[in-house]
Amino acid sequence: MHKEQPALRILGDRVRHYRKLKGMSQAELAKGICTQATISLIEKRNKVPSMNILVRLVERLGVAMADIVVENRDKTQVVLAKVEQLVRHSDFTQAEQALNGISIDKLTGGDDKKRYYYFKGMIELFAQHAPDEAIYYFGRVLNPLVTRERDLLAIMATLGLGLAYAEKKAQDRARVYIDQALGLLKGMPLKEAKYLDVELTIYWHTARIYYELGDYQDVLKHVGDGIDVAVTHDSLFLLDELYALRAFALQALGDQQAASAYEIAKALARVNQSQALYEQLEKASATA
Secondary structure: OOOOOOOEEEOHHHHHHHHHHOOOOHHHHHOOOOOHHHHHHHHHHOOOOOHHHHHHHHHHHOOOHHHHEEEOOOHHHHHHHHHHHHHHOOOHHHHHHHHOOOOHHHOOOHHHHHHHHHHHHHHHHHOOOOHHHHHHHHHHHOOOOOOOOOOHHHHHHHHHHHHHHHHOOOHHHHHHHHHHHHHHHOOOOOOOHHHHHHHHHHHHHHHHHHHHOOOHHHHHHHHHHHHHHHHHOOOOOOHHHHHHHHHHHHHHOOOOOHHHHHHHHHHHHHHOOOHHHHHHHHHHHOOO
C-alpha cells in the first residue's frame, strides 16, 4: 500500500539558523519540550515532530510557523525559502539559478509575488549590475503601496531602491530611500528572530551605500548602530561585515583605529568562515 506523505515539511536548515541566531544549543532548544535527538532529526532530516512539539519550538525560537514549515507538496515554497537564504548570504548567482525555476504566473499569493519581485530586484542589482531593472522589481514589491507597520519586504524593497540609486550615482534619491527604510524600521519590536536578521541587514546595506557615496561619518554611525544591535542580541550575523565596513571607513578617514578594526573584522571573518571577506581584509589592512 502506498503511504501518504505528511502534509507538512519542516525546513531543518532554517530551524538551525534561527536556533543559532538565538545563541542556543540543541539541548537548550529541546529542554522541557522534546529530546536533543528530536532537534537533531529536525535539523538534519527535516523530520516533522508532533504538532504540539512543533508549536512549542516555534514559540521558543520566536518565529512564525510559516518561517520553518511548508506544505510538503508545495515545491515553490521550498524554492523561495532556498532563494531567501542565498540572498541573505549574498550568493546572488545561485539565487538567480534557483529563482529561474519559478514561474511568476504560477504564484497565486500576493506575499509570494512580493517575495519573488524582491529577490529579482536584488539579483538584478548585484548579479546583473542592472540598477534600472532592480528599481522596476523593487517598485513592484511596493505596488500597491504596502502600509502594514511591520512589512519586512516593504522595508527591504525600499532599501533596495536606495541601493539601486546609489549604484546609479543618484545620491539625493539614494538618501531619500535610505531614510525612508530606516524610518520604517524605527521602533520595530524584535519579538521574532527574523526581525533581527532584517535590522542587521538594513544597517549593513545602509552603511555600504554611504561608503559608496563617500560619507564615511555616516558609515560609522550606521555600522555602530548595527554592531550595538548584534552585540545586544548575541548575534554573529553580519558582524564581520559590519566591522569590515568600520575598518574601511576609518582607513578612508585616516583614523589610526582602522588597524584595530581590521583585526576584529578578520577574527570575526574566521569565526563565520567568510574566507573571501578575510582575504579582502588581509589585503586592505596591509596599507592601514
